[in-house]
């Protein structure tokens with residue numbers, strides 16, 4: 001059983017603290033529809049060195065889902081530079097793979113990820129951070145044009161909360177424990193977009209409280225705040241995320257990318273600029289074969305056959 005205790009903070013919000021010693025976790029098993037010898041994984045091995053911190057494979061009945069599992073259990077998937085470099089490589093590979101229509105990022109039962117690697121950061125100087133543009137490359141998760149789904153299991157601390165905010169269709173499981181980028185006591189201030197993306201996702205009050213206290217919130221609170229779109233029982237989470245990704249992947253990849261760009265404009269620009277972006281992209285869909293096919297299929301009462309063109 002997962003042990004949980006609730007305490008009300010001064011703002012009247014209820015925070016759940018979860019012990020993650022849990023016997024309910026199912027044994028590790030491949031997700032429904034995953035390919036044990038995925039073509040994508042084989043292709044990536046040919047293209048570069050094997051992954052040390054990730055498990056990368058294609059999933060879904062048609063292999064249309066890129067599945068990335070963070071796998072650094074001894075450090076609760078803390079996001080060291082090596083892991084993030086591999087994550088960029090895996091995302092690049094799925095971005096370039098015409099078979100893949102959406103990407104799922106997940107962790108282990110205990111931790112989605114425990115934030116930036118504190119042991120790696122501990123000795124860094126200003127010169128190393130500024131000169132080396134520390135954390136700058138992490139935005140790759142946000143710039144991927146294919147839809148990304150974060151299937152969040154276990155601890156999601158700091159950067160993963162930002163990482164979740166980078167992923168566009170987040171799912172969480174029922175007993176998650178989310179913690180904001182902690183301002184105190186570990187780091188002086190969040191540095192991977194946590195103060196910006198989290199605030200836009202959940203609003204100033206909750207973001208301010210999470211950032212300043214470092215307190216955790218539960219998956220239910222994350223859902224209520226709009227930080228995740230759905231919450232599932234632990235044994236359903238990954239299959240649900242893959243099935244959502246498959247559904248996205250069955251649509252026109254071209255039009256899905258345009259729609260994603262359009263929704264992101266609402267997150268990143270003014271209303272007027274967002275509306276202009278939407279209109280431009282809407283008009284642009286009329287130049288695609290898939291727009292014609294979608295409407296023709298509707299009128300002819302048949303399933304659309306998209307060609308991503």
Ligand SMILES: CC(C)(COP(=O)(O)OP(=O)(O)OC[C@H]1O[C@@H](n2cnc3c(N)ncnc32)[C@H](O)[C@@H]1OP(=O)(O)O)[C@@H](O)C(=O)NCCC(=O)NCCSC(=O)CCO
Pocket residue numbers: 074075076078079114115116117118119120155157158159181182186187189190191192193194
């Ligand atoms: C996630 C916590 C609450 C889990 O606690 P617990 O279950 O007690 O597990 P631990 O014993 O603490 O951890 C196991 C093992 O993992 C190492 N580890 C955990 N988190 C990190 C990390 N972020 N960096 C490096 N290593 C980490 C831990 O040292 C243990 O290793 P041993 O070799 O066995 O000692 C708890 O782990 C926790 O609070 N972690 C820190 C989370 C955090 O504050 N992250 C924010 C980092 S700052 C940041 O992201 C700035 C950018 O915005």
